Structures are given as structure tokens and as C-alpha cells.
Amino acid sequence: MQSGGKNMGEKKKKIVINDKVWLLLSFCAAMLVWFLLSIGKVTGRSFPFMDKVIPAIGTMIDRGAFWKDIRSSMFCVVAGFGLGFVTALPVAFLMAWYTPVQKIIEPWINFIRNIPALGYAPLLVIIFGIGQKPAIILIWICTFMTMSITIYQGIKNIDVTLIKAARVLGANDFDIFVKIICPATVPFIITAVRLGLSAGLTTLLAAESTGAQYGIGMRIRSLANSFESAPMLMYIIMLGIIGLVLVKIVDIIERKLTGWQETIS
Amino acid sequence: MAGNDKLVKLKIDNVVKEYQGRGGKTVALNGANLDILENEFICVVGPSGCGKSTLLNIIAGLLEPTSGAVYLDGKKIEGTGVERGVVFQQYALFPWRTVIKNVMFGLEMKKVPKDQAEEIARKYIESVGLKGFENSYPKELSGGMKQRVAIARAYAANPEVLLLDEPFGALDAQTRVQLQTELLNTWEKEKKTCFFITHDVDEAIILAQRVIIMSARPGRIKRIVNIDIPYPRTQETKSDPHFLELKAEIWNEVYKEFLEVRK
Numbered sequence: 380m381q382s383g384g385k386n387m388g389e390k391k392k393k394i395v396i397n398d399k400v401w402l403l404l405s406f407c408a409a410m411l412v413w414f415l416l417s418i419g420k421v422t423g424r425s426f427p428f429m430d431k432v433i434p435a436i437g438t439m440i441d442r443g444a445f446w447k448d449i450r451s452s453m454f455c456v457v458a459g460f461g462l463g464f465v466t467a468l469p470v471a472f473l474m475a476w477y478t479p480v481q482k483i484i485e486p487w488i489n490f491i492r493n494i495p496a497l498g499y500a501p502l503l504v505i506i507f508g509i510g511q512k513p514a515i516i517l518i519w520i521c522t523f524m525t526m527s528i529t530i531y532q533g534i535k536n537i538d539v540t541l542i543k544a545a546r547v548l549g550a551n552d553f554d555i556f557v558k559i560i561c562p563a564t565v566p567f568i569i570t571a572v573r574l575g576l577s578a579g580l581t582t583l584l585a586a587e588s589t590g591a592q593y594g595i596g597m598r599i600r601s602l603a604n605s606f607e608s609a610p611m612l613m614y615i616i617m618l619g620i621i622g623l624v625l626v627k628i629v630d631i632i633e634r635k636l637t638g639w640q641e642t643i644s
Numbered sequence: 645m646a647g648n649d650k651l652v653k654l655k656i657d658n659v660v661k662e663y664q665g666r667g668g669k670t671v672a673l674n675g676a677n678l679d680i681l682e683n684e685f686i687c688v689v690g691p692s693g694c695g696k697s698t699l700l701n702i703i704a705g706l707l708e709p710t711s712g713a714v715y716l717d718g719k720k721i722e723g724t725g726v727e728r729g730v731v732f733q734q735y736a737l738f739p740w741r742t743v744i745k746n747v748m749f750g751l752e753m754k755k756v757p758k759d760q761a762e763e764i765a766r767k768y769i770e771s772v773g774l775k776g777f778e779n780s781y782p783k784e785l786s787g788g789m790k791q792r793v794a795i796a797r798a799y800a801a802n803p804e805v806l807l808l809d810e811p812f813g814a815l816d817a818q819t820r821v822q823l824q825t826e827l828l829n830t831w832e833k834e835k836k837t838c839f840f841i842t843h844d845v846d847e848a849i850i851l852a853q854r855v856i857i858m859s860a861r862p863g864r865i866k867r868i869v870n871i872d873i874p875y876p877r878t879q880e881t882k883s884d885p886h887f888l889e890l891k892a893e894i895w896n897e898v899y900k901e902f903l904e905v906r907k
Binding site for chain 2 (some may be wrong): 543544639640
């Protein structure tokens with residue numbers, strides 16, 4: 380019995396590994412994979428190890444491209460996403476409130492949403508010329524599609540008993556909108572933001588293929604043409620870091636705004 | 645007192661409710677007639693599909709009857725009104741509001757000044773035994789506690805009629821018994837006309853002055869049983885011979901209806 384208990388204790392001790400330690404382990408494993416790729420005969424050309432990739436930041440800064448690329452890409456994503464958000468919100472509410480609006484708009488949002496952005500990007504270049512404008516508009520369209528549908532479905536899924544409960548306590552339509560529908564929609568808005576940002580980043584590459592002068596996506600393409608794999612890989616990693624930072628920001632906002640939500644765990 | 649009790653608070657006058665479904669018309673309520681007296685405690689029992697929830701929703705003003713009407717103090721009911729509070733089976737607490745903010749909702753709608761509303765809310769939170777949980781969110785509460793908050797919320801809005809739609813249906817047996825006792829205590833302290841739906845015959849008898857038995861297909865009021873057991877009633881009342889007699893009688897009727905529906 381005693382030895383059993385002792386064993387159990389030991390077992391428990393073994394299981395408990397600090398999350399930070401796990402992160403370190405995971406990082407080391409990735410580095411190992413990266414290193415193995417970098418010394419492989421075939422993969423080595425595409426995956427130079429970090430001793431070449433990190434200095435590539437300096438090279439690109441020296442060329443005067445690094446900050447301009449990041450700034451341009453971020454500007455496109457933020458502007459496109461911002462426009463997408465401020466338009467998706469009212470459209471989603473209108474669709475939820477007025478059935479005719481939903482009946483007319485929703486099928487087309489679903490139709491366009493499923494066309495890869497790269498497919499219609501050239502059309503936008505014909506209309507708006509080259510530069511940031513078509514890129515922003517492309518990101519706007521894609522983020523709008525994703526977010527409007529997500530928010531709309533969220534509003535539709537609000538528990539009707541909550542609305543009934545508010546009504547029997549004396550709430551009028553305006554009260555119900557402000558005090559029930561709006562707060563109940565916040566979690567869905569956060570989800571929409573999450574999906575919208577991810578759609579925005581994905582679309583960025585398509586957007587910058589339309590003849591942008593600067594930008595992460597554009598740079599990756601041009602570096603590929605000159606076989607400069609080290610800075611190229613650096614840019615790809617930058618994309619990952621930007622995505623991670625955006626997700627973290629949304630996480631923080633979510634915890635602030637929707638701490639009241641029931642969670643499964 | 646006795647004279648006062650004779651006043652008809654709610655008059656349910658030949659209420660019919662039909663639903664237009666895909667397979668044609670469904671009659672949920674086929675001419676319900678009932679006078680509910682002021683401060684009376686009414687329990688409604690019946691198999692599912694007998695239209696008891698429909699009737700409650702019509703009294704609440706959340707549903708419109710196809711024909712007939714419900715009168716409150718002689719005035720025809722149209723739409724919801726703060727003089728009729730509702731407690732739902734699914735609690736229906738606003739999850740983004742703390743306990744006190746939930747209880748204050750009705751007062752907020754009435755534009756009661758904030759500190760006054762807070763005072764009233766605190767009083768009712770205390771009366772349902774949730775002092776200390778004012779700033780908790782619903783997700784932090786158990787089912788029984790959530791329903792206590794919902795009852796406090798309904799009471800705080802000070803309705804004249806309280807409509808309860810199987811409020812304890814989702815709770816475990818012990819919590820249910822406890823909440824029954826608490827509800828009775830509150831009712832005896834602060835009399836309100838109560839219209840309480842349940843499928844639990846014990847619950848109906850322990851609470852009500854009159855038990856309404858409804859039948860399904862189409863839904864209608866089948867029988868009204870007077871529960872002549874004096875208050876205060878406790879859980880011991882449940883072993884009283886007269887209680888058991890009434891229980892057998894009502895249970896028989898309800899079970900017959902249940903079999904009828906199963907056919």
C-alpha cells in the first residue's frame with residue numbers, strides 16, 4: 380500500500396512538467412528539425428539554418444526593404460481588416476434583423492467567400508491599378524465575407540429565452556438590442572475577428588501578387604526569383620510571428636470582454 | 645382578508661391557441677377557462693403537449709391567443725407587462741451580468757435610481773440566501789443558485805402575478821425540495837398570485853391552493869382539485885394521510901392522461 384502510494388506520487392511528479400519547459404522542448408525539437416533540413420542535400424538549399432537566416436534581417440534592412448515591406452503589409456492588413464470589420468458589423472445585424480436583406484445577400488456572400496482571393500485579384504488591379512489600393516480592397520472583401528457571416532450566425536443563435544426574460548422584465552426593442560443582443564453577440568464578434576485576421580493574412584499574399592511595390596508577400600516572391608532562400612525564409616518566419624502576435628492580442632481582448640462565458644473545461 | 649382573497653386577479657376566458665404547422669392545424673389549447681384569485685397559488689400539472697406552457701406564455705403576453713383573452717384585474721392582456729413576472733425553467737440569466745446586475749435588470753428598465761435599485765436587489769438576493777454572491781457571474785453558480793437568482797430577479801421587479809414554468813424541473817431532488825420550501829416562505833411573506841407549472845404531483849400539492857389538471861390533444865383544463873391543507877406546509881406534510889389521498893387522486897388523473905398521449 381505504502382509503496383503503491385509512493386509510486387503514485389512519483390508518477391504524478393513525472394507528469395507535471397512546467398509549460399515553459401514544454402515550450403523550450405518544443406523549440407529545441409523544431410530547431411533540430413530545421414538543422415537537419417539545412418544539412419540535407421536536397422532540402423539544404425531551401426532551408427538554410429538560422430546562422431544565415433537571422434543575418435538576412437540585416438541584409439534586407441541595408442537594402443532599405445525590410446521596414447518598408449513590413450509597414451506596407453501591415454498597413455494593407457490593418458486597413459483591409461478595419462474596413463471589413465466596420466462594414467461586416469452593420470451588415471450582419473441587418474441580415475439578422477431583416478429577413479429580406481439576409482435572403483438577398485447571404486447566398487452571394489457564401490458564393491464569393493468560396494472563391495480563392497487569388498482568382499479575382501487581377502480584376503481588382505484592372506479597376507484600381509497597381510499598388511496598395513487593390514490589395515487593401517481585396518483584404519477588405521475577404522475579411523468582410525468571413526466576418527459578416529460569422530457575426531450574423533452568432534446573432535441568430537442568441538438564446539431566445541434571454542430576449543423573453545428581458546421583455547417580461549419591461550425591456551423595449553431598444554433595450555433588448557443594447558442590453559441583450561449586443562453583449563450576447565460579443566463572443567461571436569471576437570470569433571469573427573479571429574477568423575477575419577487569419578483571412579486577412581492569407582489574402583495578403585494574394586493581394587501582394589497584384590504588382591505591389593513593397594510587402595512581405597511581394598518580397599517572398601521576388602526573392603524566390605533570385606534564389607535567395609535565407610532572406611526568403613526569414614520573411615516567411617516573420618509572417619508566422621505577425622500571425623502569432625495578432626492571435627495573442629485577440630486572446631487578451633477576449634479574456635477582457637468575455638470572461639463571463641461558460642467554458643467547457 | 646377573506647373578502648380580499650375573493651377578488652379575481654386573472655381571468656382566463658375561453659383561450660384557444662392553434663398553430664399552423666406543415667401537417668395542418670394543431671390545437672395547443674382548446675378553450676381554457678379559469679378564474680385565478682388574488683394572491684392565490686395555482687399549480688398546473690399535465691402531460692407534455694397539454695398546452696400548459698402555451699397557457700403560461702399567453703398569460704405572460706409572450707404569445708397571442710388565437711381566440712379568447714386573458715384579463716388582469718379586468719383589463720385585457722396585450723403583450724408583456726411588468727406586473728407579470730416570469731421564471732423560466734432554463735433560468736435565463738444574463739450571463740454577462742453579475743448576480744446583482746441580473747436582479748437589478750427589471751428595476752433598471754423601470755428607471756429606478758441606481759442606489760435604490762441596488763438596495764432592493766440586495767434585499768432579494770439575501771432573501772434567496774445568496775448574500776456574498778452579488779458579484780459572481782452566473783457561470784460560477786450551481787443550477788439551484790441560478791434559479792434562486794432568477795426568482796430574486798422576478799421578485800425584485802415587484803410583479804403582481806408570478807408565472808413559473810417548471811422552474812425546478814432541471815434541478816436534483818434535494819435542491820428542488822429546498823427551493824420549494826423557500827418559494828413557499830417567500831410567498832407567505834410577500835403574497836403574490838402564483839401560476840406554477842410542474843410535472844411533479846408532489847410539488848404541485850405541497851405548493852398550491854388549487855391544482856389544475858390539464859389533458860392533451862387538444863389541450864384543455866380537465867379538472868381542478870382544491871388542496872385544503874393549511875399553510876405553513878413543510879416537507880413533513882408529504883407524509884400526511886390527506887396529502888397522500890390527494891396525491892393518489894391527482895396522480896391517477898395525470899397518469900391516465902399520460903397513457904392517453906402515449907396511444
